[in-house]
Amino acid sequence: MISAKGLSGGEGRKLFPYISRELLAGMVATFALIPEVIAFSFVAGIDPEVGLYASFVIGIVIAFFGGRPAMISAAAGSVALVAAPLIHSHGLPYLLAAGLLAGLIQIVFGLFRLSVLMRFVASPVRTGFVNALAILIFSAQLPQIFAANMQGLLLIIAGLGIIYGAPRIIRAIPSPLIAIVILTLVTNFWHLPVRTVADLGRLPLTLPHFTPLTIPFAWESLQIIFLPALAIAMVGLLESIMTAFVADDLTDSNSNKNRESLGLGMANIAASLFGGIAGCGMIGQTVGNIRYGGRGRLSTFAAGAFLMILILGLRPWVSQIPVAALVAIMLMVSVSTFNWQSIKDVRRLPKLSAIIMLTTVLVTVFTHNLAAGVLAGVLLSSLFFSFKIAALIKIHIIEEADSRIYQVKGQVFYASADMFIDAFEMKGIEGRSVTIDLTHAHLWDVTAVEAFHKVQTRFRHHNVDLAIVGLNQASAVLIDKLDPE
Structure with missing residues (x-):
């Protein structure tokens, strides 16, 4: 009360x-x-x-x-x-x-x-x-x-x-x-x-x-x-x-x-x-x-x-x-x-951001469908983001007398997998050992694992003594889960 x-x-x-x-x-x-x-x-x-x-x-x-x-x-x-x-x-x-x-x-x-x-x-x-x-x-x-x-x-x-x-x-x-x-x-x-x-x-x-x-x-x-x-x-x-x-x-x-x-x-x-x-x-x-x-x-x-x-x-x-x-x-x-303010911002914004904004506007106006415009903008921004992240992968090669070391840095996923594969050159590799250092890399998806297995297969085809070092636990678990063998 x-x-x-x-x-x-x-x-x-x-x-x-x-x-x-x-x-x-x-x-x-x-x-x-x-x-x-x-x-x-x-x-x-x-x-x-x-x-x-x-x-x-x-x-x-x-x-x-x-x-x-x-x-x-x-x-x-x-x-x-x-x-x-x-x-x-x-x-x-x-x-x-x-x-x-x-x-x-x-x-x-x-x-x-x-x-x-x-x-x-x-x-x-x-x-x-x-x-x-x-x-x-x-x-x-x-x-x-x-x-x-x-x-x-x-x-x-x-x-x-x-x-x-x-x-x-x-x-x-x-x-x-x-x-x-x-x-x-x-x-x-x-x-x-x-x-x-x-x-x-x-x-x-x-x-x-x-x-x-x-x-x-x-x-x-x-x-x-x-x-x-x-x-x-x-x-x-x-x-x-x-x-x-x-x-x-x-x-x-x-x-x-x-x-x-x-x-x-x-x-x-x-x-x-x-x-x-x-x-x-x-x-x-x-x-x-x-x-x-x-x-x-x-x-x-x-x-x-x-x-x-x-x-x-x-x-x-x-x-x-x-x-x-x-x-x-x-x-x-x-x-x-x-x-x-966005009109002024178009000049100072990164070109990709300006393209995303203008695409969202144009698709929406021409289709009279706000959802279609947002979907186009989201897809385009995701695509640009993937390209940007994919470009960040770096593979440094250290040549020694009887060995070659590949130091991989960055994110390996569907957009960067091809770059990852292309970085491993087979020319002049016979009779040498190879080490792939993944300490500063991460495998994110199925495409990344497939790329990793493809690189391994290539080296084995050339009878190369291959060592993998620095593989983090999350990447190792993903590889084991998707292991074709």
């Missing part, structure tokens, strides 16, 4: 400010979330209610099961871009099924602790991913800009002016929210002939409800949704883990990336079962939540809960928001997402 003294004393004084700070931070994150979620729904080609339902469900579930307190997750632009082709070709039911499968993939990643694989996504690949995302978000707005009338174009320009100008006057209210309020008032006061959110599709009338899957339970359906689901899962994991790293830096703390993968998978399964699109971590909203004081799970919960309270309570007003305001917000998101 808690005494009145305990409740009103030190514990109470600590508890109530914490709760109020967390709630207010979550509410601010919600205000920054609403316009982007509606805009991302617009980009994906789905009704706003699909993105809003998803963001509410994801926010609630991730608050309990996520691995990074104070992190905001919702229907995000990166996932919307990946999901858009599936929606256009097969419709919303297949998107919900793909989101469900993506959630299962993310849970598998979490259970088997595979989130550690994200560490192999090199910095140039991450930069390329972010820049490609910014370019795709920007390009997705071009059809709306070209189709807009003069009033719509003026509203877009005015919206950008408010978004970038308002923070100089007031910082307590997110500038995208100010832009939405002003542009909506202007549009209604002058009855401007421009498209509004109501023209994009339905807004929520009720709380999310269970939505059973309606696609055929057949192999053909799995073939349709598997690759989009895999792309949604990988992009969502990458974006969420990158967001978690940002939150870790801002709060000087560590988070459980495997638990975040589990929580995200559970959230996306729940969102799909309640009629919403899959989502992931939102970098901008997470940074805003933390800067306004959010540190715990309560702020994440508040952002999700307040989102639905606000939408259901202000639905008539939200439906009147001009599409031009959403376009202005997405242009701002694109500009702020792009890593402008």
Whole structure:
């Protein structure tokens, strides 16, 4: 039993400010979330209610099961871009099924602790991913800009002016929210002939409800949704883990990336079962939540809960928001997402790093597939790394009267195995003894062992007295395990 003294004393004084700070931070994150979620729904080609339902469900579930307190997750632009082709070709039911499968993939990643694989996504690949995302978000707005009338174009320009100008006057209210309020008032006061959110599709009338899957339970359906689901899962994991790293830096703390993968998978399964699109971590909203004081799970919960309270309570007003305001917000998101420093860095970065970053961007932009771009970047960075490590192998030859010593230094694996074999010259070796010194070398894989056996066979074919010295225990165990004899 808690005494009145305990409740009103030190514990109470600590508890109530914490709760109020967390709630207010979550509410601010919600205000920054609403316009982007509606805009991302617009980009994906789905009704706003699909993105809003998803963001509410994801926010609630991730608050309990996520691995990074104070992190905001919702229907995000990166996932919307990946999901858009599936929606256009097969419709919303297949998107919900793909989101469900993506959630299962993310849970598998979490259970088997595979989130550690994200560490192999090199910095140039991450930069390329972010820049490609910014370019795709920007390009997705071009059809709306070209189709807009003069009033719509003026509203877009005015919206950008408010978004970038308002923070100089007031910082307590997110500038995208100010832009939405002003542009909506202007549009209604002058009855401007421009498209509004109501023209994009339905807004929520009720709380999310269970939505059973309606696609055929057949192999053909799995073939349709598997690759989009895999792309949604990988992009969502990458974006969420990158967001978690940002939150870790801002709060000087560590988070459980495997638990975040589990929580995200559970959230996306729940969102799909309640009629919403899959989502992931939102970098901008997470940074805003933390800067306004959010540190715990309560702020994440508040952002999700307040989102639905606000939408259901202000639905008539939200439906009147001009599409031009959403376009202005997405242009701002694109500009702020792009890593402008990377343009300068291209000149000073090593050429291979610059090539990796540019390849990630180009593959993503031309395929409109963020997962394909990241995969290309990872493969290219792995290839360059292998070549770099392979080039580090050195074999020094010491010639003596009746013997030859090979001193091997470096890593012998699939990329350096041929160099290892070519270094052992058979010419003039008859009648001499040979010593291979592996004190400063290591055999890593099957290819390395095969190369080692091939060198031994060559020397034996020439009737050479061969001695192997300095073989470390790990290499010796691998050789014994793979010994063809």
